[in-house]
Amino acid sequence: MLIWANFWYNAGMRGRLISFEGIDGAGKTTQVQLLRDYLQKRGEQVLLTREPGGTYIAEQIRQILLDPQNKGMDELTQVLLFQAARAQIYREVVLPALERGTSVIMDRSRDSSVVYQGIAGGMGREMIERLNDVSTRQTIPDITFLLDVPVKIGKLRREGEEPDLIELQKNSFFQKVRRGYLQLYEEDTTGRIKKIDATKPIAHIAAQIVKLLEEWDSHAAST
Numbered sequence: 001m002l003i004w005a006n007f008w009y010n011a012g013m014r015g016r017l018i019s020f021e022g023i024d025g026a027g028k029t030t031q032v033q034l035l036r037d038y039l040q041k042r043g044e045q046v047l048l049t050r051e052p053g054g055t056y057i058a059e060q061i062r063q064i065l066l067d068p069q070n071k072g073m074d075e076l077t078q079v080l081l082f083q084a085a086r087a088q089i090y091r092e093v094v095l096p097a098l099e100r101g102t103s104v105i106m107d108r109s110r111d112s113s114v115v116y117q118g119i120a121g122g123m124g125r126e127m128i129e130r131l132n133d134v135s136t137r138q139t140i141p142d143i144t145f146l147l148d149v150p151v152k153i154g155k156l157r158r159e160g161e162e163p164d165l166i167e168l169q170k171n172s173f174f175q176k177v178r179r180g181y182l183q184l185y186e187e188d189t190t191g192r193i194k195k196i197d198a199t200k201p202i203a204h205i206a207a208q209i210v211k212l213l214e215e216w217d218s219h220a221a222s223t
């Protein structure tokens with residue numbers, strides 16, 4: 001099946017869009033890099049990127065969004081800036097890469113806006129999803145790995161780092177974020193979101209992700 005999956009993704013088919021989600025310190029950046037290395041070793045064309053950011057313009061928007069000096073940022077401004085960064089990376093990088101058969105691994109994507117701004121921030125899921133659809137040209141990841149850890153563990157892992165604007169939020173906000181992600185997982189009827197216990201060791205999580213992706217590949221190849 002592995003060989004077939006390799007053939008599938010290198011034979012001019014659309015690349016797969018893989019996203020990683022979770023609270024800060026869940027281990028997303030660690031795992032996206034491990035998965036990229038694994039897929040590249042298999043000979044696949046893979047692109048790794050992040051939100052907000054990933055292009056010259058979107059990285060500048062990221063700086064505005066995360067600058068702790070910008071405490072006065074209106075909630076709607078925040079929503080629209082995340083979407084502006086998303087529109088830029090999808091149109092400039094993600095969609096063209098998928099078209100040419102390259103798989104894209106994203107460190108956060110549209111679910112982050114649904115959870116951080118829509119659910120925890122109280123801006124409403126419906127509006128965020130509508131904006132997500134516009135920014136991404138209605139693109140939804142093929143598979144999403146939700147790395148789930150208690151807020152306390154995520155915080156411990158990031159100890160010593162300077163907090164950015166979002167990280168200045170109260171603990172209760174991050175509890176809502178975690179619950180928001182679990183809600184998305186429970187409501188997902190498509191099987192897109194794979195919940196992973198991210199309190200486990202790094203190598204254990206990486207192996208689980210590879211297994212789940214191979215299962216997805218086999219399924220995609222047979223349909």
Ligand code: Z5A
Pocket residue numbers: 022023024025026027028029030031050051052082108109110112113114116117157158166167198199200201202205
């Ligand atoms: N945001 C938003 O509000 N709306 C949106 O639409 C989008 C984003 C797209 C972006 O921050 C912020 O923007 C984010 C959400 C918001 N804010 N918050 N809060 P970011 O991209 O700079 O940071 P982050 O996404 O929150 O990630 P992070 O803090 O860098 O954490 P991480 O990537 O999940 O974890 P890590 O860097 O891989 O690991 C952290 C440490 O833990 C590191 O020392 C690792 O070696 C260690 N680690 C990792 N895995 C393990 C395991 N399994 N065991 C033990 N230790 C581990």
